[in-house]
Amino acid sequence: MSNTNFTRRGLLKTSAVAGAGLAVPTIFTGDVWADAHSGYLNAPQGSTVTLGFNVPQSGPYADEGADELRAYELAVEHLNGGGDGGMMGTFSSKALEGNGILGKKVEYVTGDTQTKSDAARASAKSMIEKDGAIMITGGSSSGVAVAVQGLCQEAGIIFMAGLTHSNDTTGKDKKANGFRHFFNGYMSAAALAPVLAARYGTDRTAYHLTADYTWGWTQQESIQAATEALGWQTANNVLTPLATTDFSSYVAPVLNSGADVLVLNHYGGNMVNSLTSAVQFGLREKQVNGKDFEIVVPLYSRLMAKGAGANVKGIFGSTNWHWSLPDEGSQAFVKSFGTKYGFPPSQAAHTVYCQTLLYADAAQRAGTFNPCGIAEALEGFEFDGLGNGPVLYRAEDHQCFKDVLVVKGKDNPTSEFDLLEIVEITPRAQVEYAVDHPMFAGGDLGTCNPGA
């Protein structure tokens, strides 16, 4: 069957063909073959500039992803001079003129991260390589944000993180090409713990259920440290895989653990399912150690509150932004979002809208789309009027510092959107931390990469 014919001529022919094949890649060497038109990757050609919106359209965070996409479309409309301008009118920097970015009309491409690192990177790569996107933004999971941020650093594209709350995004996984407007686990814990101690007392034992990935780990670590500093004890921490939909087997052991507070370090569909499970088990009616059993959700969003329905009443958590904030920027954003879609925006929508505006403004001020120019314009940038009061983009770790909202599920909601009430606005000073804080240590920003 096998016909081996090792003749001299056969061998010569074979090695000639094989050698030619091996030599092919060597012609793709040197700078001539690099993308060297402009000094940076995907420099916009012609009269348009393309942004890449990479959001979860399926998986546990699909609701957040859909809302992010709405906000992106609104931001693009405003940047191109359409609509009522939204927060462009209230933004403290007035560089944007409503004629796109640097006179180029803004266009966009979308992709589905599926809340999976692999899929998110494939989607981001196709935006960069096929569609020529100059910036990638979005995501509703820290695992994805960290993975895509790494990709953008390697490729030489700016990454404006969407909803990512892990300490690692601007901690041990921080990258020079990545920027985060959203707050993080440490800030949530620093804002939430004093409020919890004031309401529930300092003599409490907490049981943690934690989403098993970078966000869950750092969120849990932060809240445990902050509550223990105020006298609480931690009974147990159980990690739940992100793809879990039935939490009953995780909730059942809580009853006999001796804990009197359940902390759900879950987000999106996970939190809706775990909270519903906990309420169905009757945890909220229970008395432990002579105290009412309480449930805490460190990271809250209106979309989650809507998903969990009446179960969220009276439950505390923290949030980056809420549509009921009375300041001018928030109201302008809620108005234009509401006019276009008929309901108020979520915090995910708010943060990605801000990120798009901040990117456009930085490009405008820098006068270039070069990632290094934009990074320089964003580092140490102080601004106001985007709904969070005065905000600083810290140069050392590309993290925004701003006030944090402590919220509570409303007891008597007046509408299907009016589900959370703001308990306290924790001032920025209380949630700030040093760049080399142990929870954020181990990372290296590196240097900005323009890609070419």
Place this chain on the structure above:
Amino acid sequence: MFGLEKRDYTLLIIVACLTMFAPFILNPFPTDSAMAQFNAGYPDLMQRFVIFGIFAIGFNLLFGLTGYLSFGHAAFLGVGSYSAVWMYKLLGYNILPGLFLSVIVSAVFALLIGYISLRRSGIYFSILTLAFAQMMFSIAYSDLIGRFLGTTITNGETGLQVYNSDPQVLHSASKPDIPHLFGQQMQSTYSLDIAGWSFDFNTGYYLCALIMIAAFYIAIRIFRSPFGLMLRAIKTNQTRLNYTGLNTRPYALAVFVISGMYAGLAGGLMACMDPLAGAERMQWTASGEVVLMTILGGAGTLIGPVLGAGFIKYFENIFSKINDSILHQWFAFFPDGIEDAVVFMIHPFIGKGWHLTLGILFMLVVIFLPGGLVEGGQRIGKLLKRGKKSEDKGDGDAASTPAE
């Protein structure tokens, strides 16, 4: 040449030409035209085509020849990726050690899993491989080994990445900070612009393509060898083989390991193109995907799995990116009401609905072309031939030979 018969040699040349000219073949539409949406000639997708081609070729060696349906092949893919990224972390960004280790480690895993699973055949074998793969997925997804040892092995859901603080003992400042082969960066791309068309030539793609051609060549040799004949005998009637006094298990185990090595190589190459290893690529859906690729293309044929891999990856990456606003652009020439109706009708089949489109096509192929895409090609070839010269009855028309 290469110890091949003329027919196989022609096939190898065709595959080599297709992969070498893929940047042209996959970009048939000018960049600014509305049809540019369907261009697939960008580096990431081309790399995926050939990498999953390797994966499917390897799977087909097992499934196509012996008939053993492994439902856990993605586990070897994942193991390969993790091995390669660990080599980046420990040694440096040169891809050779990583590729080498990914093949070795996946062979070891395949030996262990194959040794146990091959004690059963049929559905029990499939279930065993599936169970092993899911166990490995869970271990990687929650990084159970790492947690047990108090360190990081797979880094869980976030995926294993290279950090600046990693040892990288062979790395120096003069070397690139991304995967490279002796300085050739995998992501460097040259774009050739000709009159509205743009063609991307990517180093990583050509490396993968050469490896795939080599993998394809080895697969042909295995198909045509006495070993391959023995494997086909296992598929045809294993009981009879046993009664003649032959122990078939070493043969099956050997091909299982080879097949696992192919998968490991594919996984290692994935990490070479993109230095991150995520646990999702070990999930059962990924194992199912390679089964679909093989059946869609034509199980037991040489080129079928490659075609199937290309077909599925094309749908995953091109159809999933079409959204409603693009549809509105296409059908803008209709009156408003009809335009909305047409978009509404097509909407479930595009974007995240690409699975639905693929599912329908898969059903059509399985029902009407049981031999997969290869059978479709053969039927077309026969039709053409019948039109030209009906007396010529040579079997040279078959682009490849089904196992049975």
